Amino acid sequence: MPPLDAITAYHNDMTSWRRDIHAHPELGFEETRTSDLVAAKLEQFGVEVTRGIGKTGLVGRLRVGNSPRSIGLRADMDCLPILEANTFGHRSTDKGKMHACGHDGHTTMLLGAARYLAQTKDFDGTVHFIFQPAEEGLGGASAMLDDGLFERFPCDVIFGMHNRPGLAIGKFQTRPGAMMAGGAYFDVTVTGVGAHGARPESSVDPVVVASQIATALQTIVSRNVRPVETAVVSVTRFHAGQAYNVIPDKAELGGTARCFSDQVMSLVEERMRRIVESVAEGFGAKAELDFRVLFPVLMNHSDEAQFILDCAAELVGEENVNRSMVPTMASEDFASMLRAVPGAYIQIGNGDGEGACEVHNPGYDFNDAALPYGSSLFVKLVEKRLDRLTG
């Protein structure tokens, strides 16, 4: 029986797990109930569980045969601080927290695959089921890496998937190379000399200096980044002063930078630092830049991207697979894992047409119809990569 059919037999079970997780959302590094649930299910399937990798993260290990080959499959477990607008039965029971990015579905799809693989054992090698905490900007992937994820659970290759509203159920898309943008946050602190608002000659006005800096930063994308590359530098915060008649001694700017290569990210950071420090110096003020790369560029390795696309095509037909997806400016911290081990990330359709609500929206819900497709793709990756015949 092909995996899709076998896994379709679990569809009702998977739907109830998914809705249970949806109703009990947990923020990054607080996923205790979720990781308890995942651990209990994995153990019940006969998968060996190690807890506490990256605080609330966990890894399931399933070894069959003697082959030294291994594969890692990763799902994320955290929710977002959003007040859910949905009124259906499985809506969030914890006000202000919500599974608005579909990580409830990702976790469920990986659990479905674990159940199938532990039952059928039709492969030769080791599968690591990686359940990651805190994907939404809190660094869950790095926390797992810091806890020795790939030293303790070596993987030849790793794969992950994210749902995509607007893409029909049963469709998949990705691309080799850069798929999702790298993202950085920055803060600039300008220190001048405060004075009476009526005596500017006694001041070094940080408001004026910070304004010049904000304007000069706009030239990085227009004058320094090659026109054929893509980058964003947005100043989204500007704070200074309290009173009408006081020139403050400090001004603070903050914002975000996005791009598709490490070189461009380094260029943006280097140009920012130069502009921030030199503009301030020109006015007799001091300025400091704190530039933090939170998400590296998500780079799919070519062979693995080809492999996951081929597996998807076997499952749903070539006509339902887009091999040259347009890259997205959104970021994803699976990118950090892909820096350590070759692999690829893929998008799975969450449904199109009416009701295809975007992620991070209070009306979003993971589409349970996608569950068997995602689980089946995870299974196919394992059975093809750890094929008994080629072992």
Ligand SMILES: [Zn+2]
């Ligand atoms: Zn998200």
Ligand SMILES: [Zn+2]
């Ligand atoms: Zn997400």
